[in-house]
Amino acid sequence: MRRDQFLKSLAVFAAAGTAAPWALAAPTLKMMIPANPAGGWDTTGRALGKAMMEARLADAVQYENKGGAAGAIGLAQFVNSAKGDPNALLMMGAVMVGGLITGKSPVQLQQCTPIARLTSEYNVFVVPAASPLRTMKDVVDQLKKDPGSVKWGGGSRGSTEHIAAAMLARTVGVDPKKVNYVAFRGGGEAVAAILGGNVTVGGSGYSEFAEHIAAGKMRAIGVTSQKRLPGIAVPTMKEQGYDVVLGNWRGLYGAPGLSAEQRAALTDLVVKTTKHKSWQEALDKNGWTAAVLAGKDFEDFVDYEFTSLRAIMYLSGML
The missing domain is CATH 3.40.190.10 (Periplasmic binding protein-like II)
Known part of the structure; x- marks a missing residue:
């Protein structure tokens, strides 16, 4: 394409308020799975990543497994390495909440950015x-x-x-x-x-x-x-x-330090993924119950879970 034709094409797309096709690029996402392979977080994370790619919402998804301490080890690595990265995701859930209550992790989940709850089980x-x-x-x-x-x-x-x-x-x-x-x-x-x-x-x-x-x-x-x-x-x-x-429930957090716009974009990507047939098939195959909750509602839910699980664990003699 000659330079003058290229510039005219850009002008056309700009006037229409759309991006040129060659400018549309799905992100490459990095997903921290704070557990060893073959467990619930691993299965959930990889099923979601597969759905993201099949829905063409992500060009690729890179996974990293880092097990131990109810996810606290992976959480610590995520906090230290992913700050401000709008394409980084952390698998988490009720297990991490319970582990952070009983453990003495130097990092806390609140340092990261709430994105969405995915499933209940x-x-x-x-x-x-x-x-x-x-x-x-x-x-x-x-x-x-x-x-x-x-x-x-x-x-x-x-x-x-x-x-x-x-x-x-x-x-x-x-x-x-x-x-x-x-x-x-x-x-x-x-x-x-x-x-x-x-x-x-x-x-x-x-x-x-x-x-x-x-x-x-x-x-x-x-x-x-x-x-x-x-x-x-x-x-x-x-x-x-x-x-x-x-x-039990599982969800996703984003990196520390995301802007409101970056959080909204990542949340939108995840919520759209949960509507794709690949994700629906994963729900049926694994017997997961869809429990999508995003935004402030998800943030409030996690806060409640910390309070609720702490009370249950205290009454059960675990604290």
Whole structure:
């Protein structure tokens, strides 16, 4: 294209209030996943990134896994390396909130920029297929008899499955401080420990255990939802007589120091992604419940979660 033709083309697009086609470039996003591969955050983050690219809202998505301390290690790296970057995202959720309450992280989530909540999910408790404990009542009976003999496996200390185990102990008259909880850095490690019989009971979102339950390698014995999950034949803790109702959720934060315009653009990108068929397919495949919440509403929700989980953990003897 000759220079005069190029300039005329620019003038046409400018007059129309649109950008020239060759000027439209989707960003390359960088996503910090503060957990090891194969867990809930990893699965969620990569599914969202895939949907972003298929929706042509991102040219590429680069992932970095940094597990440990309920996401606090990845959070610290994100805070220190991504400041002011409008194309950086951090996966997070209820597990990180719980971990920050119990831990002593030098950085706080409030240093970053709230973007959106994505999904909600409840914890399911499972036992290895060969376990002599067939039901949650069997687990509770063993817990009452010898609390230390029941090894609970799941995410980092302060995760929703850890809180749920402490809630159950308190509900059945066992000192929550005697709960023998084994924390893992990622869902893959927890699954291996359960399948290997190295823990008595495992806890996590249903999606992390679904294929193993379907294959008969794990037996689901309770879910922390208020009502049974659609299409999943697992009794709730509550219907079994244990007042343990606790939800898990996952969301995204942006880098520290974003302007209002940068935050709005990143939020818009994420919300648009959640409407794409690729993301809807991921929800169905993993049994996630869509729970999109953005802007000030999401910021207020996270503040409430810190207050609510802190109260639950205190009552459960974890603080």
